[in-house]
Amino acid sequence: MACRIGPHVLQVGPSEDVKLMEPANDLLGTGRLKQRLKEEGYLYLQEVLPLDLVSAARKAVLASLEDSGMILEGTDGCLNPETQDQGAVPAELARCPEMLSLVESESLKGLMAEALGCDEFDGKGVRTLDYKWLRAVGLGENSGFHTDSVYLNKGSRQGLTCWIPLGDVDFQMGGLCVVGGSHSAQSYKKVRETYSQIDVDTAGIHGTGWFTEDVREILAYRCPLLTSAFQLSDVVIFRLDTMHGSLSNHSDPPKVRLSCDTRWYAADDTDGVDPRYMGEKPCGTALWWVNRHNKDLFPVSMEEAKCKWGVRLPCTSAD
Numbered sequence: 001m002a003c004r005i006g007p008h009v010l011q012v013g014p015s016e017d018v019k020l021m022e023p024a025n026d027l028l029g030t031g032r033l034k035q036r037l038k039e040e041g042y043l044y045l046q047e048v049l050p051l052d053l054v055s056a057a058r059k060a061v062l063a064s065l066e067d068s069g070m071i072l073e074g075t076d077g078c079l080n081p082e083t084q085d086q087g088a089v090p091a092e093l094a095r096c097p098e099m100l101s102l103v104e105s106e107s108l109k110g111l112m113a114e115a116l117g118c119d120e121f122d123g124k125g126v127r128t129l130d131y132k133w134l135r136a137v138g139l140g141e142n143s144g145f146h147t148d149s150v151y152l153n154k155g156s157r158q159g160l161t162c163w164i165p166l167g168d169v170d171f172q173m174g175g176l177c178v179v180g181g182s183h184s185a186q187s188y189k190k191v192r193e194t195y196s197q198i199d200v201d202t203a204g205i206h207g208t209g210w211f212t213e214d215v216r217e218i219l220a221y222r223c224p225l226l227t228s229a230f231q232l233s234d235v236v237i238f239r240l241d242t243m244h245g246s247l248s249n250h251s252d253p254p255k256v257r258l259s260c261d262t263r264w265y266a267a268d269d270t271d272g273v274d275p276r277y278m279g280e281k282p283c284g285t286a287l288w289w290v291n292r293h294n295k296d297l298f299p300v301s302m303e304e305a306k307c308k309w310g311v312r313l314p315c316t317s318a319d
Helices: 033-040 051-068 091-095 097-103 106-115 186-193 215-219 286-291 302-309
Strands: 002-005 008-011 018-020 042-045 126-128 133-137 160-165 176-179 225-227 235-239 244-246 257-266
Touching: 008 215, 033 042, 033 106, 033 235, 051 097, 051 133, 051 257, 091 097, 091 133, 097 257, 106 126, 106 160, 106 235, 106 257, 176 235, 215 225
Parallel strands: 018 225
Antiparallel strands: 002 008, 042 235, 126 257, 133 257, 160 235, 160 257, 176 225, 176 244
8 A cells, every 4th residue: 555645655454654543542531541541642433433424524624615615516426626725624514513513522522531530431521622723625635744832832731633524535535644652752852842832923933834745754753644634523633732734635536624622621720721822713723824924023943943953854765
């Protein structure tokens, strides 16, 4: 099997640079999910969300994208070749009734309570950010490698991200790609102590906030890339200091890849949550996002910052 990350084609297999995620379903209900997270930095759980809720959310999002012209009507997500901005999703769509029924469902709350190690596996022990990150990834697009901490560092560092694919996502469509062990490996120690501690609003670094878009740089740290062919109702839960990105969408015929990120915290976490993402209309890092390419406001490049931090490594080869 092969996948693509940016311009690089990589093989997927036990002895390859990209390996398959190990499902953790056998730990459900045992109280051991938090320990697995501590050890591996992520949890891959298959078919754990109510299928009817995920299907309804997907249907609502696709209907909106059809109305906007991003995808072709009646094609279950085929991209409109005449649409220029294939990744534009209105923020309010993430809070439509069908999406909220999924991303704030009792089943998901219970799952996150278990992952966070709460005493009771129900929604009373957790809280989630009001802002939801709905993604519509177009042809040739992918996310660069980053830790979520750099966007969330004005709240507790003990939160978790839950990535929810809103549809089946094979290797060509380009799903989540986690860097195994990046939360604890010695090779990433300086990255965790420097890059992962910044906040994009105040770091003065222009660009996306991604550590790198070059998978060869990630491979140089000698930690495995982990992904899967995801199915509707799967989730991947990971720490805020786990390095991750995504495979590129090279689906044929070209189809949109839909997913949603939600962030979760223990309700009794005394450090609280990042206030930028709470409220009826949370602004998040919108001010930075709008001005992220303004070098007067954000004068430093990520490459310059990495050189200063001493984390710029030579690249390995990738075909």
